[in-house]
Amino acid sequence: MDIDWITAKQAAQEWGITIRRVQVLCDNCQVQGATKLGDIWVIPKGTTKPLDGRTKVARRQTNNGGK
Secondary structure, eight states: OOEEEEHHHHHHHHTTSOOOHHHHHHHOOOTTTTTEEEEEEETTOOOOOOOOTTHHHHHHHHTTTTO
16 A cells, blocks of 8 residues: 655645644644655645644634633
């Protein structure tokens, strides 16, 4: 079974965020299946953007409706 990969740069364009933000998400194990090859991050194609835990909406979703 072969997995198609995209780079952090491609994920950033697809998700509408910066490359650096994608790298931080990968480094913090927030992107499922992300792997570092040398000095670049590769992500399985079709992976969805993780919730941004810095926002109130994301905190409510992870706390099941908490404040």
